[in-house]
Amino acid sequence: MHKYRLISKKGEGTFSEVLKAQSIKSGRYVAIKCMKNHFDSLETVNNLREIQALRRLSPHPHIVKLNEVLYDEPTGRLALVFELMDMNAYEMIRGRRHYLTEPKVKLMMYQLIKALDHMHRNGIFHRDIKPENILLVDDQLKLADFGSCRGVYSKQPYTEYISTRWYRAPECLLTDGYYSYKMDLWGTGCVWFEILSLFPLFPGTNELDQIEKIHNILGTPPKDLLDKFQRHASHMDFNFPPKEGSGIARLIPHVSHDCQDLILRLLAYNPEERLSARQALKSAYLRDLREAEKQESQQDRSARNPEDTEGRQDEMSDRNEKLEERESALPSINKKGDTMEKGPEEAGDDGDKLPPIANNPAGAKPKQPLPKPKMYKSQQFKTLSHGFTTGMSTGAGIVGMPPPAGGSKFGYASMTNFSTTSGAANADKASFALKKKYVSPYTSKKR
Numbered sequence: 001m002h003k004y005r006l007i008s009k010k011g012e013g014t015f016s017e018v019l020k021a022q023s024i025k026s027g028r029y030v031a032i033k034c035m036k037n038h039f040d041s042l043e044t045v046n047n048l049r050e051i052q053a054l055r056r057l058s059p060h061p062h063i064v065k066l067n068e069v070l071y072d073e074p075t076g077r078l079a080l081v082f083e084l085m086d087m088n089a090y091e092m093i094r095g096r097r098h099y100l101t102e103p104k105v106k107l108m109m110y111q112l113i114k115a116l117d118h119m120h121r122n123g124i125f126h127r128d129i130k131p132e133n134i135l136l137v138d139d140q141l142k143l144a145d146f147g148s149c150r151g152v153y154s155k156q157p158y159t160e161y162i163s164t165r166w167y168r169a170p171e172c173l174l175t176d177g178y179y180s181y182k183m184d185l186w187g188t189g190c191v192w193f194e195i196l197s198l199f200p201l202f203p204g205t206n207e208l209d210q211i212e213k214i215h216n217i218l219g220t221p222p223k224d225l226l227d228k229f230q231r232h233a234s235h236m237d238f239n240f241p242p243k244e245g246s247g248i249a250r251l252i253p254h255v256s257h258d259c260q261d262l263i264l265r266l267l268a269y270n271p272e273e274r275l276s277a278r279q280a281l282k283s284a285y286l287r288d289l290r291e292a293e294k295q296e297s298q299q300d301r302s303a304r305n306p307e308d309t310e311g312r313q314d315e316m317s318d319r320n321e322k323l324e325e326r327e328s329a330l331p332s333i334n335k336k337g338d339t340m341e342k343g344p345e346e347a348g349d350d351g352d353k354l355p356p357i358a359n360n361p362a363g364a365k366p367k368q369p370l371p372k373p374k375m376y377k378s379q380q381f382k383t384l385s386h387g388f389t390t391g392m393s394t395g396a397g398i399v400g401m402p403p404p405a406g407g408s409k410f411g412y413a414s415m416t417n418f419s420t421t422s423g424a425a426n427a428d429k430a431s432f433a434l435k436k437k438y439v440s441p442y443t444s445k446k447r
Helices: 042-046 049-057 089-093 102-121 170-174 182-197 207-218 223-230 257-266 277-281 284-304 306-329 424-435
Strands: 002-012 016-023 029-035 066-072 077-083 134-137 140-143 379-381 391-393
Touching (some): 049 102, 102 140, 170 223, 182 277
Antiparallel strands (some): 002 016, 016 029, 379 391
């Protein structure tokens, strides 16, 4: 089954590499994320956090869209087919000599915070917010790479060495895995500063240097906060010299005071004082974007159904009030005397799964059970890249994934041929191109 034609290699990470490809049928360009690990069964694939998260979060205008999941059961190879974006935020700022305008960056960060708010309210936090995971096309931003995500209500401690060091929150650096969804907001503050300044805020070379760079900018936190972290720490000396902190104003003097203030509130050392995504969206600095979005939404509803506009406005107002009431239900890091019971990651109990939203706040509707998977018949395929072997593939079937907006089925299909053109000569060229040494755009900058 010939479905995609390889165009080029976009990038590579520890667990996967991303290819640009074109659909033979529609001509549409896509990004194919080929996983380096092998997967033993369909159940294992279905339990991947990235797939579970995208099932729960899609569709959303600021979450990258997963079009198709390709799984070859005989070889255990897995590929995820996503919509193709133009670039990531790191590629956008790399090599720039002139600042991006503040309104442009403001719109980007508003969209990122909208994505985080949607995630957190659906019981998931990302854990790897960085410029490389923020994708852009024109003026639209989409958050990607959910391979490190966790359930907001799952038990602590979590994995300690999560997130990329430069964007890792203090509670991640100082404790043995006692952090929360607020780490995503810290990463957002770091990314926001970096896009405005064109250089990273805390480029630490190791964990201790990372903490020192944070203290140089924000100052040493109060002793009671350090004591709180130390109760959940065993790997670091907490004898930090007192520092005042230089702040960020002198580093981004071209940015308005209101913007600097919001970034600092996202970079609050104490996660309990750090803004949540919902609180950041309600800040005075983002009011104009919030009001413009609200007005546009009302106009769209009026155009669709002029008679029902008032009733829908009341309904949306009631829904927003309920969402604000749920804000206090999101957990923070454990307080003194709280249980030290091992979490799923450390205990090894289904650590790769996103648990259902436990302790669900009052008023939240439970998700309906997923339908049983539908199975495709075996069909022959031939592949030219990534170690996929030629032979017969048992199609893996749809595993409870909802169809995305647009109509095409979203689910598991048998692995396809990634040929460049028809004919043996062109196939050889495709194989040769894949064997050429590739230098990732991300290797030039260690994080």
